[in-house]
Amino acid sequence: MASISIRNLVKRYGNFTVIPDLNLEIADHEFVVFVGPSGCGKSTLLRIIAGLEPITSGDIYIGDKRVNGVQAAQRDIAMVFQDYALYPHMRVYDNMSFALELRGTPKAEIDARVKRAAALLHIEPYLDRKPKELSGGQRQRVAMGRAIVRNPKAFLFDEPLSNLDAKLRGQVRAEIKALSQQLMTTMVFVTHDQIEAMTMADRIVVLQSGTIQQYDTPETVYERPANQFVAGFIGSPAMNFFPVAWREERATLSQGGAVVPVDGETASHLRQAGSAVIGIRPEHFAVAAATADGIAINVKLVEPLGSDTLIHFDLAGVSAIARVDPSLRPKVGDRLGLRPQPGKTHLFDAANGQVLR
């Protein structure tokens, strides 16, 4: 078990800079999730920690040891790959025992550790099978088992759930979370799925173009996004953004001029900025009793999800979504009044996207 420290990391491929300058501290026992869109550098960062990718400059520490030039084999980390990367010619048992065998661990101890990990992951019946004889979920467990038996300083996961179906993904997600609490080991998990990030992480690193946009707890990232990118990336459906201006002592939509009812703090920031982008999550709209009490919208599309209903509408030239109570039973073409819930709006600088409130 160990902390991971990344200092002034730069990664370039030729003239192309993937990570311009990155600093990150991951505490011992912490479960950190790297999340971001494709090409944001999250997998590259994970591979750099693993020692599979050389760095251009900067320093990587695992525990107290600087590991810049240290081979992956000597970093004492375990990694679970997106495609599981099991050794096809070896039985499950051999896949799991291989790393221990290389380290010269006594046979009896290897056997005990493999069987303990197999029991933990419920893969004991498959120990004699080859990977091709297993389902996707079982292979995923074997890949985790291979990592667990090592008892490494840190676990690295590179989008390990992306090849599983939705139901299995949810199940394995919960299992990994439970496992992290049981093993008490530092874990770094890469995903492009913000639900995985939110549900599993102690802290989330939101990345864009190799730069950390925000590094905080899931609650903070959701409730107080650092900028418009984070606000739009975290949350499903994504946050709605509307350009607004302060006119006649009121927040009004830049296009169409509809008045947006906002709380005092948002109003004060908007007054100061003159114009900005207001962000409202779909779940933070309330349906006004009368259309005139809110922003009038026409329902364009209805998506009943059972627990709640999503309504799609166009406002100020933007396609937007609101999550409403299913008992409302909205229909396409209905005219509704929507109000942002007090204290739940976000205000971003129109020029650089940084949060104003």
Next chain:
Amino acid sequence: MTDAANTDRWIRWLNLVQLVLAGVIIMAPTVWMVLSSFKPSFEVTAYPPTLIFTPTLDNYVELTKTTPFMSYAVNSLIVTVGSTALGLLFGIPAAFAVSWTRISWPAILTLAARMAPGTLFLLPWYVMFRQVGMIGSYTALILSHAVITLPIVIWVLLPSFDGIPRSVFEAAQVDGCGVTRILWRIALPLVASGVAVSAILAFVFSWNYFLFALVLSNGDTKTLIAAAFNFIGEGSTQWGALMAAATLIALPPLVLAALVQRWLVSGLTLGAVKG
């Protein structure tokens, strides 16, 4: 019958004709050679050729009586097995290194060497081997035949190594393997059929290669194929014995290919389609 059905029927017929034609072109000389080896010597060159004849082993008997056929066969075996082993010994790590580093020029260089005419190498080799007193030695023949076997091993194995997902190698790195161990413990077992195919092809090509043995061997190390050349004389040619020799020379590669034909096809297409 619809147009589409008619077209299908035509395509089936054309396929059949093509197959028969290709079969005849490929098999006719082989059948001719085998049949001739069992004909009495006066019938071998008879015109028109006889298809019905009393088979005899006279040509084979004459072959073994008049030539040290078995020692030529042993020579061929030594050179072929030696050069195949040498090709595998250097070709497997070379193919893996090219696949691992994605630096392809060494592989292209070996291919160029394979495609170059043998005479290009022959003169420098003759001079070099003569200077170190190795003309007529098995070593000289094995080393020269490695020019044939090495490119085959590299080029058959390259797609096989390329076909292994990179993450499998990376998992092995994280597990504690160095590059050499990755090759022997992970990569090699996964390309076993490719190795077998490359070994068979290298064996066949080396067995059949004529030029180097003709110049670099001596009476003691002459290979079968070079020795068979002696049957073609200036005044008279022993056609019957020559056919018997050719049949025996062709036997090992043909038997080998027939035994592993299924493996051969799967091994040659290895890496072409990701499983």
